[in-house]
Amino acid sequence: MSTEARLPTVTPLGPDSVAWQVVGDRRLLLGAGTALLLQVAHPVIGAGVHDHSNYPEDPWGRLDRTIDSLLCQVFGGREAIVEAERLREMHKAIKGVDHHGERYHALNPEAYWWVHGSTFWTTLRMRDVFVQPLSREEKSRFYAEWRRLGLLLGLREHHMPADHEGFETYFDGVVANRLEDNHTVRELLASITMRDTPPPPWWFLPEALWRPVRPAGGNVLTLCAIGLLPTALRDRLSLKWTDADERRLQRLGAITRAAGNRVPDRLRLYPKAYRAKRSY
Template sequence: MSIEARLPAVTPLGPDSVAWRVVGDRRLLLGAGTALLLQVAHPVIGAGVHDHSNFTEDPWGRLDRTVDSLLSQVFGGQEAIAEAERLREMHKAIKGVDHHGKRYHALNPEAYWWVHGSTFWTAVRLHDVFLFPMPRQEKSSFYAEWRRLGLLLGLREHHMPEDFEGFEAYFDDVVASRLEDNHTVRELLHSITMRDTPPPPWWFLPETLWRPVRPAGGTVLTLCAIGLLPPPLRDRLSLKWTDADERRLRRIGTVTRMAGSRVPDRLRLYPKAYRAKRG
């Protein structure tokens, strides 16, 4: 059964929310690979992305649209409701048959919630590793807010665990019993290495300057994407992870934490988040 498109009677998030403090930071981009791997390892999402997405041809555009959508949901006020409706409408046409021979639909509540819930998990994980550990009570409040966003997206109360403790058990169960290796996972892992990726269009970098930067960027993105994954999924995907890799990940965390404290908000935050916080 698909999600029913409707206007939810839910108040969008505001400046008193944990999400407003957490989500707008550009450093969260380091967790993009992890969130996407968690999502496409779900058979419904992996099939939908394989059949309907152009992320391999337009990785920067796809990333930009995804980030902008998330920022609209968190910081957009009434715009968050319009964005949720746009997403539901867009996903209506995403359907087909997966590699198991099963029919799928992007608005299947289980899969639609997994995209939203795995984004939450990644934000918390990255915040703990690269910014500073979030107190458990704050995680609980953040989850309650994320659940409100789920209602805006068209999910129902019974589609989502009631509290953070329930979410932790749910997340572990999905990782253990539902996620898989598939073609889309392998395509994404290759894309994260940036071997074939053109420079971001907004940087206006010529290929001659981008070429020496690309390997280092791919190494960092790959290290973060793999290192932040739950170890059981990392093992299932046969992704190598050593003690040396873990130390490198922690060093990146130290650098980003120190750098973030010295960068002014207008540079550290995405413009949509910065404008919202400025009122």
């Protein structure tokens, strides 16, 4: 049976979508830490990452593969169907018993949707701070497109809130009642500081040059990862956040907005997004 026959019939996203205007911007990388924290604070995802992921040994490779997968889902056209099938096959083997003694499986619809839905929430949060907020109508359209991607990934209509307003209520409920502090959260918080992180392999930086850059990079990633979190989760994780921290985040946002608007698309967008837009 072909990949397309196994998955729902869903039209891939195209240049008329809000997602095409939003997802390919490199500035969204500043929200990666927040998205990951939201995800691993879910007990199923936290357990799966702890037991099966190699991100502590290969942080840059893991990040690169995650971004490439998301860009393929949004900009890949028919290739998005193949990527959705690959993800489902990969997650079939991710299962075990969490620290509560409960059995888990990565394809549990609640957890599988939370990964997808929390990425959507983080993208909106990033737009608000570092790019430009979407209008209410754009948010509604973007969410409808995200549900389409969810169907492509193998989720069903009833696994996902019907509209953006429903999603906001759902998101707040998961943050309040489902997310937790756990070992994977603490590992991720430590890795975001970049204290022991090697330079990105694509930069070709020797350790002697990377060493003085690393603390500044870790400070920015930590500021963004913690500052963009919902306040309720930040408090539950006992993460310090002061008025001075908030002012630093807002200053960074202002600088990023101003600089990003002057950068040509060829540099501001990820190559997959840039090529897709150039082809239309």
